[in-house]
Amino acid sequence: MSNHEESGAVPGGMAPLTADGLETRLRDAGLRPTRQRVALGMLLFGSGDRHVTAEDLHAEAVTAGESVSLATVYNTLHQFKGAGLLREIAINGQRAYFDTNTSNHSHFFVEKAGTLMDIPADGIRIDGLPEPPPGMRISHVDVVVRLVKA
Amino acid sequence: MSNHEESGAVPGGMAPLTADGLETRLRDAGLRPTRQRVALGMLLFGSGDRHVTAEDLHAEAVTAGESVSLATVYNTLHQFKGAGLLREIAINGQRAYFDTNTSNHSHFFVEKAGTLMDIPADGIRIDGLPEPPPGMRISHVDVVVRLVKA
DNA sequence: ATTTGTGCAAATCGTTTGCATCTGA
DNA sequence: TCAGATGCAAACGATTTGCACAAAT
Numbered sequence: 001m002s003n004h005e006e007s008g009a010v011p012g013g014m015a016p017l018t019a020d021g022l023e024t025r026l027r028d029a030g031l032r033p034t035r036q037r038v039a040l041g042m043l044l045f046g047s048g049d050r051h052v053t054a055e056d057l058h059a060e061a062v063t064a065g066e067s068v069s070l071a072t073v074y075n076t077l078h079q080f081k082g083a084g085l086l087r088e089i090a091i092n093g094q095r096a097y098f099d100t101n102t103s104n105h106s107h108f109f110v111e112k113a114g115t116l117m118d119i120p121a122d123g124i125r126i127d128g129l130p131e132p133p134p135g136m137r138i139s140h141v142d143v144v145v146r147l148v149k150a
Numbered sequence: 151m152s153n154h155e156e157s158g159a160v161p162g163g164m165a166p167l168t169a170d171g172l173e174t175r176l177r178d179a180g181l182r183p184t185r186q187r188v189a190l191g192m193l194l195f196g197s198g199d200r201h202v203t204a205e206d207l208h209a210e211a212v213t214a215g216e217s218v219s220l221a222t223v224y225n226t227l228h229q230f231k232g233a234g235l236l237r238e239i240a241i242n243g244q245r246a247y248f249d250t251n252t253s254n255h256s257h258f259f260v261e262k263a264g265t266l267m268d269i270p271a272d273g274i275r276i277d278g279l280p281e282p283p284p285g286m287r288i289s290h291v292d293v294v295v296r297l298v299k300a
Numbered sequence: 301a302t303t304t305g306t307g308c309a310a311a312t313c314g315t316t317t318g319c320a321t322c323t324g325a
Numbered sequence: 326t327c328a329g330a331t332g333c334a335a336a337c338g339a340t341t342t343g344c345a346c347a348a349a350t
Contacts, residue, residue, distance in 0.1 A: 034324075127276075142296065143292070220340090
């Protein structure tokens, strides 16, 4: 199937993702579409926005019958991040989360369960940000709304 | 010296802190004022608002001639946090920072240097926070403004 | 005297790295 | 062919834990 879809579309988007489309996307990012990268990419970008840890993704891949090592999962996540396909989310000093939604948005974090949820980008507005110190610029603003049982 | 000062005052405040005052504060929090806890407390609360890692604080204590083990520094930081004297700040997946300013405020984080700075509480306003999911309440909103060299 | 805290070193957890082997262009 | 990718296992850094000893009430 020489299905050539919109490979430039939003990574975490809703359009059905084909292996071909993903391969093109990887190639465009300067990454060889290896078996592992395609498999992980399909898991990540094949179904809406996702928040995964390296272990989550590794477990999924194994469950899906793909043999990938945990080290490769880490490598791949960081490469995807470098290519702008993923964003890393800083929640706490332990687990690193990767978000397939690279647009500007905030998160709910359920403390006890350790689950992450998107807050629609336009749901939150931040006013009154002070000037950054001289010689610095703001690279990004992280907003995490922490939730506990009521 | 039966010096009984305002031990209920703001922990990271500007008032000169005495060992006596701190001991009272610890006792009120249900923590025995041991030598180590008092020493660490004086370092933490004795001079304005601070952002420290466990290692920072341990190094300071050792430099100050107090013998405290790193494990005890960790224990103490968590106990202080539990007592509401400190707040833990989630920056990235590695080092944990503890902030002596427990009031609501945001932070600048200098990516490369790993330094943290307060942004005055009233400098930032967040609007449009969505309702938390049913059964949940917002415990706290973390805002981290990440800075890089311009 | 009893309870609570401390220190050390070993254990743990998530993550990274070195290196030999394999794979894709 | 041959740069680039993978897998394994060992290395790592931050944090935690188990347990014998010490200090506080």
